Amino acid sequence: MGAVVAALAAGCAVLAVFLSGDAVRPDRPDLDVALVAAASVLAALLAFGKSGGAKIASVIFAAGAAGWAIYCLSTDLGSGTPGSSSAVLAVAAVVALVATGLPRQTRWWLAVPLVVVLAAGTVTAVAAVPALAVRSTTAPAIAAPALADKVVTSPWQWTAPAKVLDVVAAGAGVAVAGSDGEVTALDGPTGAVRWTYARPGAHVRALVPTPDRLLLLAVYAPGDGGTDRQHLTVLDAFTGVPLQEKLIEEVHGADLLAPTSAVLPSLAYLGDGNFRVDALDLRGGNTRWSWQAPAGCVSPFALPASGRDVVLAPLLCQDRLSVLGLDERTGTPRWEHRLPVTRPSDEKADYYLHAAPGGGTVSLTLRYSGLATGDNTDVVLDAATGTVVSTMDPRAPKRITLGPVAVSERDENGKITAATLDGGVTVDLAACPDRRAHATTPTAYLRLCAEPGGKLVVHRQELDGSTASSLPLDWPPPGETTISLLSSRTRHAIIPAPGALVAARGGDAAVIGYPSPLPT
Numbered sequence: 001m002g003a004v005v006a007a008l009a010a011g012c013a014v015l016a017v018f019l020s021g022d023a024v025r026p027d028r029p030d031l032d033v034a035l036v037a038a039a040s041v042l043a044a045l046l047a048f049g050k051s052g053g054a055k056i057a058s059v060i061f062a063a064g065a066a067g068w069a070i071y072c073l074s075t076d077l078g079s080g081t082p083g084s085s086s087a088v089l090a091v092a093a094v095v096a097l098v099a100t101g102l103p104r105q106t107r108w109w110l111a112v113p114l115v116v117v118l119a120a121g122t123v124t125a126v127a128a129v130p131a132l133a134v135r136s137t138t139a140p141a142i143a144a145p146a147l148a149d150k151v152v153t154s155p156w157q158w159t160a161p162a163k164v165l166d167v168v169a170a171g172a173g174v175a176v177a178g179s180d181g182e183v184t185a186l187d188g189p190t191g192a193v194r195w196t197y198a199r200p201g202a203h204v205r206a207l208v209p210t211p212d213r214l215l216l217l218a219v220y221a222p223g224d225g226g227t228d229r230q231h232l233t234v235l236d237a238f239t240g241v242p243l244q245e246k247l248i249e250e251v252h253g254a255d256l257l258a259p260t261s262a263v264l265p266s267l268a269y270l271g272d273g274n275f276r277v278d279a280l281d282l283r284g285g286n287t288r289w290s291w292q293a294p295a296g297c298v299s300p301f302a303l304p305a306s307g308r309d310v311v312l313a314p315l316l317c318q319d320r321l322s323v324l325g326l327d328e329r330t331g332t333p334r335w336e337h338r339l340p341v342t343r344p345s346d347e348k349a350d351y352y353l354h355a356a357p358g359g360g361t362v363s364l365t366l367r368y369s370g371l372a373t374g375d376n377t378d379v380v381l382d383a384a385t386g387t388v389v390s391t392m393d394p395r396a397p398k399r400i401t402l403g404p405v406a407v408s409e410r411d412e413n414g415k416i417t418a419a420t421l422d423g424g425v426t427v428d429l430a431a432c433p434d435r436r437a438h439a440t441t442p443t444a445y446l447r448l449c450a451e452p453g454g455k456l457v458v459h460r461q462e463l464d465g466s467t468a469s470s471l472p473l474d475w476p477p478p479g480e481t482t483i484s485l486l487s488s489r490t491r492h493a494i495i496p497a498p499g500a501l502v503a504a505r506g507g508d509a510a511v512i513g514y515p516s517p518l519p520t
Contacts (some may be wrong), residue, residue, distance in 0.1 A: 002102030003047035005114045006040075006062070009096035012122050013040035013065070013089055022083035022130065024076050024222040026229035026247055032072050033085050039065035040096050047100045055100075062097040069093035073129075079222035080133050080181055080202025081231045087125035091118065130245075133201070138240045139185070139194040144172050144213070145499030148188070149441040151514035153471060156191030156500075160184065160509045166254075166486040167504040167511060169357070169497035170209035170216045171237030176504070176511055177204040177486065183218050185240060188499020189515045195240025197233065205230055206254045206486055211308045211359030212261045213237060213498070215282055219251045232264075234282050244285040254487040258304035258311075258355065260328040263288055265304050265311045273348075274298035277313050279331060289331030293317075302351035307383025308359030310334055314351045318344055321368050323351065325386050335386025337364060339377065345370040356400045359383055363392065363400045380406065396420075403440035403496060405463065421445055425463055432459045436492040437503075448473075448494045448503060458494060458503065458514075473503055473512060482507040 014037050017029045025033065039061050046058035069090040076082035095118045147169070162180035173188030182198035202220040209216050220231040228250045234243045249266070251257060258265060263279040270276055276292040277299070293299040297317035305312045310325040313333075318341065325335045345368065352365035366377045378392035380400060390406075392398045396418070398406035407427070410418040419427035421440070432449035436456065439446045445461045449470075456473040485493050485506040495502045500513035 002099045003044065005099035005102075005118070006044040006047045006058070006096045008115065009092045009099060009118055010037075010040040010044035012092035012118060013037040013069075013096070015122075016085045016089040016092060019085040019088055019126065020083040020130075020247075021076070021085040022222075023081035023220065023227060023229050023231040023247060024079040024224075025083060025085060026227050028085075030085065032068070033089055036065045036069045036072070036089055036093060039068075040093055043096055043100055058100045059097070062093070062100040066090075066093040066097040077129075077133060078201045079224060080199035081220055081222045082130055082133050084126045084129055087129035088122050091121035091125050095121070133199050134242075135182075135196070135198040135200060136240060136242075137196050139238070141236075141238045142172055144238070145188050145516065147441070147498055148496045148501045148514070148516045149443055150517060151471075151501045152517050153514070155471075155474075155512050155514045157474075158186055158191045158193070158511045158513075160511060162509070163483070163507045164485075164504055164509065164511060165204055165483070165506065166207045167493055167495060167502060168207055168209050168216075168487060169495050169502075170213045171498070173499055174495060174497045174502050174511070174513070175207060175209070175216055175237065177207040177218070179203075181220065183207060183216070183235070185237070186502075186511065186513070188497050188502075188513065191500070191511075191513050194238075197235055197240055197242070199231075202231070204486070205251050206257055208254050208257045208259065208487070209237060210259045210261045210282070211306070211355070211357070214261065215243070215259070217257055217259060217264065217282075219248070219257070221250075243283055246280070246285060253489070255303050258306040260306045260309050260311060260359065262309070263311070263328050265306060267301065267304065272298065273300055275301055277311060277326065277331070279311060279326075279328065288329070291326055291331040300349050300351065302353055305353035305355045305362060306359065307355055307362050310383055312353050312355075312362060312364075314349070314353075316349050316368075317341070321349055321366060321371060323353065323364050323366070325381075325383065334384075337376070337379070337381060337386055337388075339366060339368075339375075340372040341368070341370045342372040343370045354399075354401050355383065356406075357403060360404075361389055361400055361406075363398055363406075365392070365394070365397060390422075398422075402438060404442050405440035405445065407438070407440065407445065421463060423463065425461075425465070428461055428468065431461065431468060437488070437490060437494045439494050439496055441496050446494055446496070446501070448492050456492075456503075458501070471514060475505065475508070475510060475512070 043061035072086040073090040162178040166177040185194040201223040206219040216237040268276040281288040315322040350367040396408040396410040434450040437448040458471040483506040
């Protein structure tokens with residue numbers, strides 16, 4: 001009877017080969033899992049043998065399979081991104097070991113508990129083990145405070161349990177990614193912790209909010225970082241409830257993630273310099289639509305960018321160079337920014353696409369040697385309609401990613417010599433000679449400035465020309481472990497968030513917020 005149970009366990013081990021290994025074992029079949037399954041099958045076959053040698057060999061193979069399966073499960077749990085494959089494998093291998101060790105004349109009813117353990121353990125492993133890697137708390141949904149503009153001078157301070165990797169505006173305040181694999185949502189007005197989501201052992205590779213700040217995309221790499229897939233968790237930014245989990249291609253930074261409010265676009269290479277755009281539904285988890293260039297055209301590579309409800313797609317045809325705005329719901333082109341081509345060229349077309357934080361506007365910088373003219377190659381568009389909002393000087397392109405007001409900077413030999421805000425306001429460069437971070441609000445240009453001696457202040461230049469002001473930041477001098485933030489590739493961030501103006505420094509533990517004044 002033990003041989004029959006071992007055969008059933010071997011069948012479950014084979015099943016494990018086809019189950020998800022999540023980001024730590026993205027390939028199916030995974031080599032380790034397949035080898036353990038093969039050893040379990042061999043142990044079961046030997047268990048049917050009549051000789052004593054076959055019996056001993058069966059136990060040896062089963063013991064080796066069980067030991068390696070338990071090691072695989074332990075490694076997967078420690079990675080922070082375990083799937084169900086190694087868990088089912090461990091249950092099957094242990095049951096197979098016990099079954100091969102039973103005497104040949106074991107009565108059938110003595111083997112029933114092993115069958116029950118095998119069935120219950122397999123179901124539990126599939127349903128529960130992937131969730132064992134998660135440590136989380138949730139919060140009730142609340143209304144989002146308005147984005148901070150004017151703030152009070154008395155800040156709150158929150159100390160993270162690990163080094164800060166990134167801070168983004170989302171939900172009712174900000175979300176903070178830590179080096180311990182934890183994402184923490186802070187309330188904007190108070191700095192209190194609202195919810196947490198953690199995968200201990202995993203590394204946060206990107207933390208990106210949707211343009212409406214209702215959802216939060218957290219990308220995790222397994223602890224050893226040895227695979228080319230990563231784990232995407234889509235969280236409700238107000239409550240911290242996971243809406244879906246999915247494997248995605250390796251992400252090195254936030255610039256590879258450009259969600260709309262409802263979908264996440266990704267690129268699939270089709271060959272000959274042509275890419276297809278696939279849109280993942282952020283709430284449903286399915287691929288909502290796919291788009292590819294029409295016949296005779298290609299869609300070259302460009303870092304993804306999205307408006308609030310459109311996905312930007314490059315297009316190169318014999319007669320035109322374009323950027324399309326694809327509707328997030330259907331993938332059909334809503335608008336096209338078209339530049340005429342007089343002579344096709346073998347040179348690569350360059351697309352530089354950026355979106356404002358709320359997704360209301362997008363900037364395009366297009367370069368191609370076959371263009372008929374140089375007109376409309378540097379523009380800011382309304383993301384919903386494709387209407388040209390303004391043109392840009394190629395020598396001083398507009399930075400629309402800073403907030404609702406774009407900043408045009410003239411750079412000479414790596415030094416900013418002049419800067420202008422939308423509306424024609426000249427930036428006072430002398431007021432902040434050592435800028436560490438900057439952002440805009442509807443009424444001001446904000447800069448995080450280092451003063452002589454290392455102190456940091458937030459300098460506020462009003463867009464209406466009224467008197468500038470500054471806020472001190474009580475931060476200790478940076479240590480040697482200070483690192484770049486994931487979303488900005490710089491060490492400092494200043495973020496107009498719901499309810500507070502928040503400052504952070506990569507590698508430090510302190511997050512500081514200046515709340516908006518209470519309504520009167």
